[in-house]
Amino acid sequence: MSALFAEIRRRKVFQTFVPYLGFVWLILQIISVITPMFNLSPLFNTLVAVILFAGMPIMLYLSWYFDFTLDGLLPIPDAESEEVSPFGLSRWAVLTLITLGSGFLAYRYFSTVQIEFAKANDGIQQTFIANSIAVLPFKDASADQDQAFIAQGLAEEITSLLGRTNGLKVAASSSTSILADKGLDPVSIARRLQVDTVLTGSVRVTGDQLKIRVELINAFDAKVLWSESFARKFSDIFAVESEIARSTVNMLQDTYIETGSLTNNAATKSTDAYVIYLKGREEYLKQTTESLKEARKLFEQAIGLDPEYAQAYVALADTVALLADGSRNFGILKPEIAKQLASQHLAKALVRAPEYAEAYAVQGRVFDLGNEQDSALSAFNKAIELNPSLAIAHMWKYLLLRDIGRESEAFSTLKVALSLDPESRTLQFNLGTELSRRGDLHEAKNHFNNLVTEYPSSPLGYAGLADIDFQVGKLAMSMMNWHKASQLSPDNTTYKFRFIGILIMLKFDQAVEQLTDDPFYRPQLLINKNKLSELFEYMSFQIAANPDDPWIKFEAGWYQLLLGDKSQGISNMQDIYQTLGPNELYAMPYCSPAIELAWALQQLNKINESQLLLKECEIKLNQAIKSNIVEKNHTFLTARIAALTNKNEEAIKLLEELYQTGWREWWTEYDPLFSALADDQRFIKIAQDIRAALNEQRELAKPKLVELSLPTKSD
Incomplete structure (x- = not known):
């Protein structure tokens, strides 16, 4: 030193x-x-x-x-x-x-x-640092208690504005609304949603006058951190929303947002259009086919009042996309029509509000409808970049990632969505589905039972139970749960389709014909009635009428392989081989039609081409297994691959396991891929057991159909 x-x-x-x-x-x-x-x-x-x-x-x-x-x-x-x-x-x-x-x-x-x-x-005295918040639906302070939709809309708009703040986790409005409707106090809601603070308040509109009072509450000790009252004209509601969001962020974060910098650029200048929009949101949140149809009308009316209303265009596109046909939607529109309409609305929205996160989330959903998966993922990521707390973007991203086989990323994304919106019925349904796909049927069933208990007017819990009952072979119970889901949402084509599908499996042909005249079911009814010549004539006509549709040729070929001319079936399979892309050719969980094509090519001695298809199916199957996805269809695919590679003992054991765990497909014994097992007594017994189980479920279902006033006879 x-x-x-x-x-x-x-x-x-x-x-x-x-x-x-x-x-x-x-x-x-x-x-x-x-x-x-x-x-x-x-x-x-x-x-x-x-x-x-x-x-x-x-x-x-x-x-x-x-x-x-x-x-x-x-x-x-x-x-x-x-x-x-x-x-x-x-x-x-x-x-x-x-x-x-x-x-x-x-x-x-x-x-x-x-x-x-x-x-x-600015008069802000910061006394509490927090990184999470929930905005509760504001109380309707009007004398007639008829302004709940404004109170809900105000909370939604503030939630959206707060969600744009980096470092601040904002609970989704759907969860806060559900918990508020249950009568929980703000602190209990905060603890349920695992947030540090709660923003609550009241709103009243009298004529053109708007009165809002807000309070920011510490969830740990219930102390009020900040309160303010606003008395403005109703036309100033967007400025008030911005001011509330700005002040809240400045109170909770080590940052400062200047006046006018946190605004909704997708809003309207027409208060009438805004009121109609809020009524549309009220219907949209009910999430049934019927409410979505009503929401669509209201959003169209809002746009009629203000053609520059970007937020309404996004809401309309979202609603139209949800009304597309499909298992995840509320299906009354053909997917291609829904995609076209939604895309048109989104284009108008993005021109007017290019940085609106919700627009990109819906855009991703629309891309997904058209199987444009890369574009969809990019749109979801853009939405999350603009608003990290946008739960719906995380949920739709999860579904897309699951579809493209990125199971681990998908499950992580679902967890993020659930952390933001833990009370969402749709997310809870998806969680139950994930538990089921991972083999935890007991926990999944408990989850869906809780959904039914908590939300008896929602079809989602019944749909989840119906799917699990189907997996374990309880077809009669599955049928009734699909019917209950269909009753709660009569316009949902998926629920009705699954209900009718079980009626066909149990050969209640007259009941099916009483419920629908849709030609889609005709081939299956003809099979039930053993009218095979008529079946093959009908399918030949369909091929001629739709020469460019490979799936009709595949269906016709499949029926030939099961019940008719195998050489004709093989020819049909060969015809479609070069017309399908990879996503269509190796569709999981069956890896179909690649697996059927592999068998057909074997019969034609095209061994190398057959092995290439089989190898790709094995790769897809291994990817699914590594992702902890447990589906009977994967086990069935494993059994078919074993049969095609001469591992007959393995194929038999897998089929026995499938039957024991609920596999009930009647066509198993006719499957050409198991032709090498046809003389094996164990395979014959499996086929007999499946037929017996179907008959047993048919008898159990009869009294339930009587309750529904449906015929119990087959032709």
Whole structure:
């Protein structure tokens, strides 16, 4: 230490640094006089002080190597050699690092002071730092209690605005609404949603006057952190929403958002259009086919009142996409029509509001409808970038990732969505489905039973139970649960399709014909009635009428392979081989039609082509297994691959396992891929057991159909 101090004295570090401190003191004294004289901002003093103090480490470093004189900087020679070493690259590098470090610390300190100064000027006294919040539906303070949709809409808009703030987790409006409807107090809701704070309040509209009161509550001790009242014209509601969101962020975060910087650029200037839009949102949130049809009408009316209303265009596109036919939708529109309509609405929205997160989330959903998976994923990521708390974007991204086989990423994304929207019925349904797909049927069933208990008017719990009952072979129970789901949402084609599908499996042909005249079911009814000649004539007509549709030719070929002329079936399979892309050819979980094509090519002695198809199916199957997905269809695919590769013992054991766990497909015994097993007594017994199980379920279903006033006879 004595040597160090001696070197410091030799290099005159203190003699150089002390005058610099005096210089700093003198400048600060001058600035303190000048600032009020010229009415400068108090921050000017701070800025100068920060710059001067940031220069101290630089001054200290330079004073080690240079003597500061009136003639300039004089290099200090080394003690031993008494020669001057050049100020080389390494010294410049250290000087640069010191300068950057000092500058960074100075910038961080000055930014903090700026924020505190801005908050003080804004009357904000920050007493609590939080990184999560839930916005409860505002209370309807109107005399007639007829403004709930405005109160709900206000909370939704503020939630959306807050969600754009990085570092602030915002619970989804759907969850807060559900818990509020259950009568829970704000603190209980906060704890249920695992957030630090709650924003609540009341709203009343009288004529063109708007009165809003808000409170920001600490979830840990129920203390009010901030409260404010707003009395404005109703036309100023968007400005009020922005002000509430801005003040909330400034209260909770080490940041400062200026007035007018947190706004909804997709909003309308028409209060009438806004009211209609909010009524549409009220219907949309009910999530049934019927309510979505009503929401669509209301959003169209809102756009009629304001053709520039970007938010309404997005809501309309979202609704139209959800009304597309499909197992995840509420199906009354053909997917291609829904996609076209939704795309048109989104194009209008994005021109008017190019940074609106919800628009990109819906755009991703629309891309997904058209199987444009890369574009869909990009759109979902853009939505999440703009609003990290947008739960619906995470949910739709999860579904897409699951579809393209990225199971691990999908499940992680679902967990994020659930953390933001834990009470969402749709997300809860998806979680139950994931549990089922991972083989935990007991937990999945408990989950769906809870959904039924918590939300008896929602079809989702019944749909989940119906699917599990089907998996374990309880077809009669599955039939009734599908019927219950269909009753709760009569326009949902998926529920009706699954209900009718079980009626066909159990050969309740007259009941099917009473319920529908859709030609889609005709081939299956003809099979039930053993009218095979009529079946093949009908399919030949369909092929002639739709020559460019490979799936009709595949269906016709499949029926031939099961029950007719196998050579004709093989010919049909060969015809479609080159017409399908990879996504269509290897559709999981059956890897169909690739697996059937592999068998057909085997019969034609095209062994190499057959093996290529089989290898790709094995790759797809292994990917699914590694993702912890447990589906009977995967086991069935494994059995078919085993049969095609002459592993008959393995195929038999897998089929026995499938039957024991609920496999009840009547066509198993006719499957040409198991033709090598046809004379095996164990395979014959499996076929007999499946027929017996179907008859048993048929008898169990009869009294239930009588309750539904449906015929129980087959033709």
